[in-house]
Amino acid sequence: MSASGGHGAGGSTPAAGPGLPVGPKPMPRRFHQARWDEPIVFELSVPGARGVLPPETEPAVADIVGDPAAALPPGIRRETPPALPELSQVHVLRHYDRLSQETLGVDLNIDVGQGTCTMKYSPKVNDQLVRSHRLADLHPLQDPSTIQGILEIMWRLERMLAEISGMDRVSLQTGAGSAAIWANVSMIRAYHAARGDGALRDEVITTIFSHPSNAACAKTAGYRVITLYPDADGYPDLGALRAAVSERTAALLITNPEDTGIFNPRIEEFVRVVHHVGGLASYDQANANGILGITRARDAGFDLCHFNLHKTFSTPHACGGPAAGACGVTDAIAPFLPRPTVETDGTRYWLDDDRPASIGKVRPWYGVAPNLVRAYAWIMSLGADGLRSVAETAVLNNNYLMAKVLEIRGASAPYAAGKRRIEQVRYSWDELARDTGVHTEEIGARVVDFGAHYWMSHHPYVVPEPMTLEPTESYSREDLDEHVAILRTVAAEAYADPDHVHGAPYASTVHRIDQETLDDPERWAVTWRAYRRKYPIAGGAATGPSAGSPAGG
Amino acid sequence: MIDRGEGVRSTAADVTLGLVVNPIAGIGGAVGLHGSDGAETVRLALALGAVPQAEDRAVAALARFGARWPHGRMPPIILAGPAEMGEAAAGRAGLAARVVGTIAAGRTTADDTRRIVATLAAAGVDLVLFAGGDGTARDVAAGCAGTGVAVLGIPAGVKVQSAVFATSAATAGEVAAAFLAVPPDRRRVQDREVVDLDEDAYRRGDVAGRIFGELPVPADERRVQARKEPTPSGEAAAIAAIAADLAGSLAPSARYVLGPGSTMRALAEGLGVPKGLLAVDVIELDAERRCRVVAADARAVVVDALMADDRPMAIIVAPIGGQGFLFGRGNQQIGAGAIARVLSTVGRDGIVVAATPAKLAALGGRPLLVDTGDPAVDLALAGHIRVVTGFRERTVYRTRPAWEGLR
Amino acid sequence: MSDGQARVHPYIPNSIPAVRAAMLEAVGAASVEDFYADVPASIRLGRRLDLPTPLRSEVELVRHVEGLLDRNRSTREMLSFLGAGCYPHHVPAVCDEVNGRGEFLTAYAGDPYEDHGRFQALFEYESMMAELLEMDVVNVPVYDGFQANATALRMAGRITGRLRALVPATISRDKRSKIVDYVAPDLRVDDVALDPATGLLDLEALRAALADDRAAPGSDVAAVLVENPTYLGAVETQGPEIVRLAHEAGAIAVVSVDPSTLGVLAPPAAWGADIACGDIQPLGMHQQFGGGHAGFIASHDDPRVVMEYPSRLFGIAPTAVEGEYGFGDVAYERTSFAVREEGKEWVGTAAALWGITAGVYLALMGPQGMRELGETMMARTRYAMTRLAAIPGVRVPFADQHHVKEFVVDLAGSGRTVAEVSAALVERGIFFGADVRHELPGLGAPALVCVTEIHTKADIDRLAVELEAVLR
Incomplete structure (x- = not known):
């Protein structure tokens, strides 16, 4: 069957008479996001309603200790209960179920639009596994004899990630990718300090198409940051790197392939140039999905690297975390790893907290354990050949998608023009914007109407009118065709009826949001409490924030 | 629930848009005349079969403006130059316009532009939308000097190097509509440079450009969600951060040449000394890092003389215009001699370049350009140069002589 | 496929050989090798990764992973009195139900148009935390409470321009x-330092520390960190005085608070805190071997402070349609104009789902639930203190202080170490309290015992009996 036949939107004519057969579904589909018009939870409050009941103190206990809460000194004791909403249990559930329906998870959409995010399928079986009370209800300070299973999983995951990266040791402690970059920067700082030239080495080098957290973490750690722009061919600029390095260079922090999907063919030379002046090289492997089993951080000479387990290794993105990061290092850097590490003698596993050179803690305890288990299970379900298939399929999907997208009028892929890309592409709608006045953000708002996500780029927009697509291994050819059909439809609308695009979204839960309110200290409201204060109830109806733009109504 | 009851901010009933079209802008380009300044050039262009295009561009911008104007909202009052200087374009776009000023049809001059713009500014228009090129932008800058009125250019000339132009006519219409649709107290502008070449010299092959002022241009900072990254800072914040970094990096007892532009002005302000926006100034720090102006609005000979000194020194400049000129446009007072001296005594570190990330991004990957008039100095600057892009932020960016590839 | 033989994998739709071939043909590539043209041979792995044999069927995978997890013994199987930052509270069923929904579990960084529900749920989380804390601004969660504490201190540094923090x-x-x-x-x-008599902050030491370096330039105190309850479990009843002293010195009062105690404890804002922070794991997150943490930062609606948050702040805003509201990022250009731009930090993926879950928890608990929770914990904790103090060789050093859910016992009188006693109790099915000898070097064998609403009188009695037996 072909759902992708030549039927445009509205192209399927109703059957002449009543009943079957109906025509194939149109492409792109006639989507509408759930729209419950759900009030704020406080508006659902009914005084006296209860959602869940905590246990009551046993009379035998009360007889002995009385009411210690009542004995708290004035000023320390809470006199009035917090003004939380009061709801029956079913109303809490219904409220949140409705909100969940107004949220577009990977489970629901062809999520190739959130480029750089590696939106892949998170297997359900892994979610089921981590609900076991033998993981969910483990306390991190339990006696080692009662946590051998989780420690073994962490040890095995470390060894697998060490093999995948080529590194000697891997810490699983950090909570996400940016935290892992932070930990790596902190280790770099400790490494140079231990060698006595911490004060001298105050510069960190990165590239404009590396993830911006590389620059941000380095700055937060006190480094001066040098960001390199691409060379004339669109590749990371080796000449600029040579001009940038010096005895002040602490490290190179670089993503490869970069967020453009371009692999730096001189990556070894980059590392050599930095090593030559005594700097370290740290590899942001946020974009590792297309190179698993193909090439490794260690093979290019890197000293440190990190993976985002919620990207490459499939743990769910969870509305923006909890996630997990993994920091891989060579033996030379290993003493500085966050403490503790997991160690084993081959039969027993323990946590080694006695690491004097360690940068210390970057997070409570030992990592986001459920995500470590998920990542472990995911790798175990695929093995070496499976991981390579993941990489090759992600790259095939991307180049297939790129060929189709570049057929759309107004779209282009600047930098390294004509070259293949690895796992994602940063496209440009510059031509379309010049032709039609429709900008990438507006295209994004219209794409929403077809049930898909859209993402432009980090700032600054070095690629003008950017759009970043990353089709991981989780999407079929038909899925990719459907996403292309959405983009093609929106681009055609931009040329034929730009105002229609400008008015989008039409099929979302809500319409264009007035952003100005959110920037004005007089009018912004981060909480319902602040909202009620700034917009007091008058005559039974709240006076709302003015839209600022009189465009509404 | 949120509604717009009593909280509605009253918006002025009347929004006024000023419109000026330089009817002969761009006429020379089509016939290879490198610009359209001068009556003789225009006659020559017309004789060569050139068709005026500025009006078409203005119509395209106004059509877009009309389409983007909020539905149901009272349209703005349009004050336009007479006949081919605006009135006709408004009419073709289906917008009613009140005419301002008088002209001799078919024989418009730069002075007409200046007079009409002055009248529009005096009438209190909310925005002056003009169609033309760099020359027109100069005239607009002259016409509204000191008024603070916001200005936006519809690109219609051969040379549109000034940073006051939208990227296309349609974009100009959009930016104008978005700017005027919000209440005056929430409109945001950025000061942008007006750069122009001397066209006679340009046609002879001598490239000589300068900065003719800065105009407040609607800020086209398209607001997008922060998603999963640090929020980008606005242009004003970025300039302040650069100025703070530079101020902290200046050495005691050293002498500095500051190029023109708002970044350099912000630096001077941070150091507590006055600075002309268009001027090249020379400043000096004493042993306690107190700053004083050695030469304000210095000419090339003065700069040369002050750099012939033994003390530590550096030249601090910001790239100028949409093409990213480091030297040779708008700062010719910093001559090849002064640059060569700094290069020989201090080295590359003596040339300090400052640019916001947005400004570099707008170059679209093109290198920064140098055109000092001395090919040897140009070549000495070619390659890569450090650029201060924020507080404790740098890039190493490509540079090349402007003439490379042209000769 | 590299070997051309592997089976189609259920997670990889386009692993079907015929589909791959057709796609390669469609893009004019001879093989996937074409796409890797930029990866030089010198850094190619050139061999198969050395990984364990995969468990490709779901049933094999489940057997394997469950087999490993079965080597753990959970706090459901054991009676646990471990807290120390990771707390055993009851997790209402609706919390797990909501955070297990695929829509929330697999969403990420969409705009308010695709993910309105995610934005609303997090705005509501901020709003309910704001009621608990009586502050108008609360962030979208950061990684954990440690991070929230550290960031709050950096915020104070940026606001004041000062260089010291007191903790x-x-x-x-x-x-x-x-x-x-x-x-x-x-x-x-x-x-x-702590006051050894009370376990609370030594106010004289605080005064001295605030005055300490006033003479030395650049050494003024940016922030004073207060914990309530303290790590050792006592209610910091001097909170108001500490805040007063901090303010007198021009410092910012940062108060780290356990939100599960705020049904009975006054919120820090009520006694003058400028920034509140902490961990929301107690609000509906399982312990998860330490994987359930998420951090909050809260303040008053002062633009000077709001501009220093590195985290996301979701706010409510009208839309183009009359009467409709949506959500978005507040104070988009949150740029520090102060001199110390180097301190801006970063925003990244952190722990949003735990924020949504904490919102569900607070909506379920309501004002009465939070109060009852606090009352029950305080009563049972006091009961446990009383029971354990009666055991020979056991001392409860700060018994005069108010405690909500944790307290210190000192086993020094028994001549045994915490590790020895803990190991013996494991044999009897009990996880004893955390060893806190690093934090309380002045005591011989201090353990931090945690008692929450899940511990019944019978549980506490059992601990007392078994502890006494072990120490006998």
């Missing part, structure tokens, strides 16, 4: 380690 000597060794690593190079961290 209680009794904060956990791990939290201190995180703070010190994170706030360098902006802030120096100095400890303020």
Whole structure:
């Protein structure tokens, strides 16, 4: 069957008479996001309603200790209960179920639009596994004899990630990718300090198409940051790197392939140039999905690297975390790893907290354990050949998608023009914007109407009118065709009826949001409490924030 | 629930848009005349079969403006130059316009532009939308000097190097509509440079450009969600951060040449000394890092003389215009001699370049350009140069002589 | 496929050989090798990764992973009195139900148009936390409470332009380690001693520390960190006085608070805190071997402070349609105009789903639930203190203080170490309290015992009986 036949939107004519057969579904589909018009939870409050009941103190206990809460000194004791909403249990559930329906998870959409995010399928079986009370209800300070299973999983995951990266040791402690970059920067700082030239080495080098957290973490750690722009061919600029390095260079922090999907063919030379002046090289492997089993951080000479387990290794993105990061290092850097590490003698596993050179803690305890288990299970379900298939399929999907997208009028892929890309592409709608006045953000708002996500780029927009697509291994050819059909439809609308695009979204839960309110200290409201204060109830109806733009109504 | 009851901010009933079209802008380009300044050039262009295009561009911008104007909202009052200087374009776009000023049809001059713009500014228009090129932008800058009125250019000339132009006519219409649709107290502008070449010299092959002022241009900072990254800072914040970094990096007892532009002005302000926006100034720090102006609005000979000194020194400049000129446009007072001296005594570190990330991004990957008039100095600057892009932020960016590839 | 033989994998739709061939043909590539043209041979792995044999069927995978997990013994199987930052509270079923929904579990960074529900749920989380804390601004969660503490201190550094932070000597060794690593190079961290009699902050030491370096330039105190309850479980009844002293010195009062106690404890804002922070794991997250943490930062609606948050702040806003509202990021250009731009930090994927879950928890608990929770915990904790203090060789050193859900016992009188006693109790099916000898070096064998609403009188009695038996 072909759902992708030549039927445009509205192209399927109703059957002449009543009943079957109906025509194939149109492409792109006639989507509408759930729209419950759900009030704020406080508006659902009914005084006296209860959602869940905590246990009551046993009379035998009360007889002995009385009411210690009542004995708290004035000023320390809470006199009035917090003004939380009061709801029956079913109303809490219904409220949140409705909100969940107004949220577009990977489970629901062809999520190739959130480029750089590696939106892949998170297997359900892994979610089921981590609900076991033998993981969910483990306390991190339990006696080692009662946590051998989780420690073994962490040890095995470390060894697998060490093999995948080529590194000697891997810490699983950090909570996400940016935290892992932070930990790596902190280790770099400790490494140079231990060698006595911490004060001298105050510069960190990165590239404009590396993830911006590389620059941000380095700055937060006190480094001066040098960001390199691409060379004339669109590749990371080796000449600029040579001009940038010096005895002040602490490290190179670089993503490869970069967020453009371009692999730096001189990556070894980059590392050599930095090593030559005594700097370290740290590899942001946020974009590792297309190179698993193909090439490794260690093979290019890197000293440190990190993976985002919620990207490459499939743990769910969870509305923006909890996630997990993994920091891989060579033996030379290993003493500085966050403490503790997991160690084993081959039969027993323990946590080694006695690491004097360690940068210390970057997070409570030992990592986001459920995500470590998920990542472990995911790798175990695929093995070496499976991981390579993941990489090759992600790259095939991307180049297939790129060929189709570049057929759309107004779209282009600047930098390294004509070259293949690895796992994602940063496209440009510059031509379309010049032709039609429709900008990438507006295209994004219209794409929403077809049930898909859209993402432009980090700032600054070095690629003008950017759009970043990353089709991981989780999407079929038909899925990719459907996403292309959405983009093609929106681009055609931009040329034929730009105002229609400008008015989008039409099929979302809500319409264009007035952003100005959110920037004005007089009018912004981060909480319902602040909202009620700034917009007091008058005559039974709240006076709302003015839209600022009189465009509404 | 949120509604717009009593909280509605009253918006002025009347929004006024000023419109000026330089009817002969761009006429020379089509016939290879490198610009359209001068009556003789225009006659020559017309004789060569050139068709005026500025009006078409203005119509395209106004059509877009009309389409983007909020539905149901009272349209703005349009004050336009007479006949081919605006009135006709408004009419073709289906917008009613009140005419301002008088002209001799078919024989418009730069002075007409200046007079009409002055009248529009005096009438209190909310925005002056003009169609033309760099020359027109100069005239607009002259016409509204000191008024603070916001200005936006519809690109219609051969040379549109000034940073006051939208990227296309349609974009100009959009930016104008978005700017005027919000209440005056929430409109945001950025000061942008007006750069122009001397066209006679340009046609002879001598490239000589300068900065003719800065105009407040609607800020086209398209607001997008922060998603999963640090929020980008606005242009004003970025300039302040650069100025703070530079101020902290200046050495005691050293002498500095500051190029023109708002970044350099912000630096001077941070150091507590006055600075002309268009001027090249020379400043000096004493042993306690107190700053004083050695030469304000210095000419090339003065700069040369002050750099012939033994003390530590550096030249601090910001790239100028949409093409990213480091030297040779708008700062010719910093001559090849002064640059060569700094290069020989201090080295590359003596040339300090400052640019916001947005400004570099707008170059679209093109290198920064140098055109000092001395090919040897140009070549000495070619390659890569450090650029201060924020507080404790740098890039190493490509540079090349402007003439490379042209000769 | 590299070997052309592998089976189609259920997670990889386009692993079907015919589909791959057709797609390669469609893009004019001979093989996937074409796409890797930029990867030089010198860095190619050139061999198969050395990984365990995969368990490709779901049933094999489940058997294997469950087999490993079965080597753990959970706090459901054991009676656990471990807390120390990771707390055993009851997790209402609706919390797990909501955070297990695929829509929330697999969403990420969409705009308010695709993910309105995610934005609303997080706005509501901020709003309910704001009621608990009586502050108008609460962030979208950061990684954990440690991070929230560290960031709050850096915010204070940026606001004041000062270079020192004072923290209680009794904060956990791990939290201190995180703070010190994170706030360098902006802030120096100095400890303020505890009063050995009360376990609370020594006010004289605080006064001295605030005055200490006033003479030395650049050494003014940016922030004073207060914990309530303290890491050692006592209610910091001097909170108002500490805040007063901090303010007198021009410092910002940062108060780290356990939100599960706020049904009975006054919110820090009520006694003058400028910034509140902490961990929301107690609000509906399982312990998860430490994987359930998420951090909050809260303040008043002062633009000077709001502009220093590195985290996301979701706010409510009208849309183009009359009467409709949506959500978005508040104060989009949150740029510090102060001189110390180097301290801006970053925003990344952190712990949003736990924020949504904490919102569900607070909506379920309501005002009465939070109060009852606090009352029950305080009563049972006091009961446990009374029971354990009666055991020979056991001392409860700060018994005069108010405690909500944790307290210290000192086993020094028994001549045994905490590790020995803990190991013996494991044999009897009990996880005893955390060893806190690093935080309380002045005591012989201190353990931090946690009692929450899940512990019944019978549980506490059992602990007392078994502890006594072990110490006998």
